[in-house]
Amino acid sequence: MNTLFIIAGKEVRDGLRNRWVVATTLLMAALALTLSFLGAAPTGTVGVGPVEITIVSLSSLTIFLLPLIALLLSFDAVVGEIDRGTMTLLLSYPVARWQVLLGKFLGHAAIIAFATVLGYGAAGVALAMGDAEIGAESWRAFAAMIGSSVLLGAAFTALGYLASTLVRDRGTAAGIAVAVWLAFVLLYDMGLLGLLVADGGKTLNADVLNWALLANPADTYRLFNLTGFKNVSLFAGTAGLAAHVQVSPSVLLAVLAGWVVAPLALAAALFSRKQI
Amino acid sequence: MTDTPAVISTICVEGVSKQYGDAFAVREVDLTMAPGECVAMVGHNGAGKSSLIKLMLGLTTPTAGRISVLGGDPASAAASHIRRQVGFLPESVAFHPSMTGRETLDFYAKLKGASRRDNDALFERVGLEPSAIKRRVGTYSKGMRQRLALAQALLGGPKVLFLDEPTTGLDPALRQSFYEIVRDLRDAGTTVLLCSHALTELEGQADRVVVMSRGRKVADGSLSTLRSLAQLPVRIRLTMPAGNVVEMTCANDDKVAMVRRVACEERDVADIEIVQPSLDEMYAHFLRREAAE
Numbered sequence: 001m002n003t004l005f006i007i008a009g010k011e012v013r014d015g016l017r018n019r020w021v022v023a024t025t026l027l028m029a030a031l032a033l034t035l036s037f038l039g040a041a042p043t044g045t046v047g048v049g050p051v052e053i054t055i056v057s058l059s060s061l062t063i064f065l066l067p068l069i070a071l072l073l074s075f076d077a078v079v080g081e082i083d084r085g086t087m088t089l090l091l092s093y094p095v096a097r098w099q100v101l102l103g104k105f106l107g108h109a110a111i112i113a114f115a116t117v118l119g120y121g122a123a124g125v126a127l128a129m130g131d132a133e134i135g136a137e138s139w140r141a142f143a144a145m146i147g148s149s150v151l152l153g154a155a156f157t158a159l160g161y162l163a164s165t166l167v168r169d170r171g172t173a174a175g176i177a178v179a180v181w182l183a184f185v186l187l188y189d190m191g192l193l194g195l196l197v198a199d200g201g202k203t204l205n206a207d208v209l210n211w212a213l214l215a216n217p218a219d220t221y222r223l224f225n226l227t228g229f230k231n232v233s234l235f236a237g238t239a240g241l242a243a244h245v246q247v248s249p250s251v252l253l254a255v256l257a258g259w260v261v262a263p264l265a266l267a268a269a270l271f272s273r274k275q276i
Numbered sequence: 277m278t279d280t281p282a283v284i285s286t287i288c289v290e291g292v293s294k295q296y297g298d299a300f301a302v303r304e305v306d307l308t309m310a311p312g313e314c315v316a317m318v319g320h321n322g323a324g325k326s327s328l329i330k331l332m333l334g335l336t337t338p339t340a341g342r343i344s345v346l347g348g349d350p351a352s353a354a355a356s357h358i359r360r361q362v363g364f365l366p367e368s369v370a371f372h373p374s375m376t377g378r379e380t381l382d383f384y385a386k387l388k389g390a391s392r393r394d395n396d397a398l399f400e401r402v403g404l405e406p407s408a409i410k411r412r413v414g415t416y417s418k419g420m421r422q423r424l425a426l427a428q429a430l431l432g433g434p435k436v437l438f439l440d441e442p443t444t445g446l447d448p449a450l451r452q453s454f455y456e457i458v459r460d461l462r463d464a465g466t467t468v469l470l471c472s473h474a475l476t477e478l479e480g481q482a483d484r485v486v487v488m489s490r491g492r493k494v495a496d497g498s499l500s501t502l503r504s505l506a507q508l509p510v511r512i513r514l515t516m517p518a519g520n521v522v523e524m525t526c527a528n529d530d531k532v533a534m535v536r537r538v539a540c541e542e543r544d545v546a547d548i549e550i551v552q553p554s555l556d557e558m559y560a561h562f563l564r565r566e567a568a569e
Contacts, residue, residue, distance in 0.1 A: 006386045010372075017374035085370035089428075092333045092364040093387045094356040275296075275336045 003095050004103040011107025015073075021111050024069055028119025031065070032058055036123040050127055051138040052235045055145050058120065059225040062149045063218050066116070067156040067181055073108050074160025075177035078271065079170050088276055098268045105161055105264060112153035120146045141229040144249075148224050148256065155217040155259035156180075162263040165270045188216050210247060217259040224252040285310050286436055286467040287332060292341030294327055294491075301327035303491040304341070311435070314458065314468040316478045318559055319488030325471045326367055328488070329438050332469075333364060346435060360388060363434035367441045367471075369425040373414030377404060377424055380413055381431070390432035402427045403453060418445035426454065430461075437461060437468045443477065455481050475555040485555065487562045494566045499555070504528055506561045508553035514538060515547035 015021045036054045078101070081087040090100060124142055127134065163176035192212055196204055213219040227233050228249040247255075289307040293300060302324045309315055317325050330336045331343055334350030343350060348358050371380050378395070385392045399409055402423040408416070413424065422445060429437060439458070443451050458481065462468050472478055478485070485502055487495040495502055509525040512534060516522060526534045535548065553561075 003387065006383070010375075010383055013379075014372060014374060085366060085368050086372060088330075088335060088366050089364065089370070090387075091335055092359060092362065092366075093384065094359040094389070095387060096353070096356070276330070 003099045004106060007095070007100060007103025008107035008110065011104050012110055015107070015111045020073065021114060024111065024115035025118050027065075027069075028115050029122045030119075031061060032120045032123035033126055035061065036126050049134055049138055049231075050130060050132050051134050051142050052232050054123060054127060055141055055225060055229075055232050056235055058123070059145055059149070059222065062145075062152065063222060064185060066112070066149060066153045067185055067218060069115075070108075070112055070153045070156035071160045071163075071177040071181055073111065074105075074157045075164050075173045076170060077104050077108065077161055078164040078267075079167060079173045080164070082168075082276060083170055091276060097272045097274075101161065101165070101268050101271050102264070105157060108157050109150075109154045112157060113150045116149050116153060117146055120149065137229065137231065141225075141232050144228060145225050148221055148253065151253070151256045151260065152217060152221045155256060155263075156184075158260050158263040158267070159217075162267040162270075165267040165274065184216050184218050189219065214247065214252075214255050217256060220252055220255050220259070223247070224249055224256070228252070286346055287469075288342075288344045289328075289332065290342045292328075292331060292338045292343055294324075294331055294336060295339040300491045302331065302338075305488075305491075305493045307486065307493065307496070309467050309469065311467055312462055312465045313484065314462045314470065314482050315484045315486060316470045316472065316482035317486045317488060318472060318475055318478070318555070320473075320563075322490075323488040324491040325488055326440055327491075329364075329440055329469070329471065333362065333438065334359070360432065361435040363429035363431065363437040365425050365429040365437075365439045365442050369421050371413040371421065371424065374412060376412050377409040377416070377420075380424060381427055384428045385431050388432045395427075398427045398430055401430070401457065403450070419447065419450055422446055423450075426457070430457075435466060437466055438471075439468065440471045441473065442470065443472065443474060451477060475559055479555050487559060489563055489566045492566070495562045502558050502562075503553060506553065506558045508557055508561055510553070511551040512538065513549040513551060514542065514545050515549070516542075517544050517546050 012021075032054075035057045036050065038057075078087070081090070087100075091097065124139075124146075127142075159180050160177055163180065164173050167173050167176065192209075196209070213223055225232065285308040287307065287309040289305055292302060292305050294302040305324075305328060307328075317328070319325050327336070331338055332345055332350060334345075334352070334355050337351045346358050346361055348355060350358055350362075375383070377399075381395050381398065382392055385395060399406070404420065404423050404427065408420055413421065416424065422442070426442065429439070437458075443454055446454060455477075458468055458470070462483075470478065470482060479499065482499075484496065484498055486493055487502075495505065497505065507527065510528050510531045511523055511525050512531075514522045514524075524534075531550065535550070538545065538548065
């Protein structure tokens, strides 16, 4: 247990030194604040508060940005250390390989969690200081958004680790990371949409669609945030969809957690067999 | 080399081969090392020295054969307690450039469960200045990185020490202090395995020399054993009173008789110099023999 924290601590300190933490936190805060100020203006009489607007716009942005940050942070984690030769020395120490992998992951996940909580939290503070009355339900939705964002970041960090353990070359790992981002964040939804149109609802029923959405961490995250809370889904225009989603928010969270654990476990298994 | 019982040897390598695809990195190597023994492993690039060290560290697993270090399998799940007593100085030392010297050593000390209070003494022992310790490793010169690498290898007082090309990039003065540290450790009972290209500087440092070529162990023994095995001629150089130099060669076994005869017959010889075949020459000889086979 102790070894995990030593390695995770080193990873966090590395992140602080090479300005990853500062850069990510500032980026997240800047985007979150911009969205919350923009979103606070045109609420009108629709009956939704500024928090809901912020959640919808922020979570849509998170789907694009956070996986990218997570993959950039993690694709080099294993293959880079092997390449530089630091891994050989590290593994000659009394540490198990899974401890190295998990410790480094915890460090990177902590960086993402810190940046997300602080960056999005700043938007929350800005909203709280505004004039609008904000109910407890809205705050719960906002907290759930931050929490699930951290989980989404962790899921893509885990995928980055899998890419990093899979190959022997840093360039290839970077290529896989970009491919993972493109596939899950951009192409998956397009492909699914195309399939739905082409199929015309003959074989692809709501059930199949549900499963298809759960097979992508980004879509699971979207489903959780846009349908999990009633006042959010009303604004997001997904209220109709929410009625059809038979998956409860807790299951969605569990699926997201599964997207963290499964790639990481696979990476650990591969890493323990890897000849350094 | 099975004359030493496995109980008292710290390292025991039996019939070990390591294959990457079709290529053999290490082929049927046997090697035993006792406590307090300093063994030098020599061989050209790609001779299998680093591969053998990686096997003994448990970083890779052998394709065939058995390795035991301090009584256990270094690649097993329970190897943690073995690695706690092993020091390793890798061939190309790499540290995280953004960490300072002190942070680096602290990090490795924590991983090894060694007390960090001894770190100052370690820095002093390897000759890293207090001002250098506070700087980031990225700004270090090759010599300073090598000293830091030696410091981390010495953490926790290892019983086994693997040094892969430890003196590349060190100036002669530093080399001397480096070998002094190695001698102290050996005298304290540490098993030291030294890998090097710099054969001449290994003379007088190692108790035993192992010659590797293309993954095979081609020779193993003390310098004098290797000398008699190689049967390379000894050169005797006589300086005559007139200042001219006469050089003759003879077999190692005839050396004493030859010197006696010279001393008796040439009474006015000014100086006698006996040139033993150097480690370099013996190494070249063993490689030639290996190539001929």
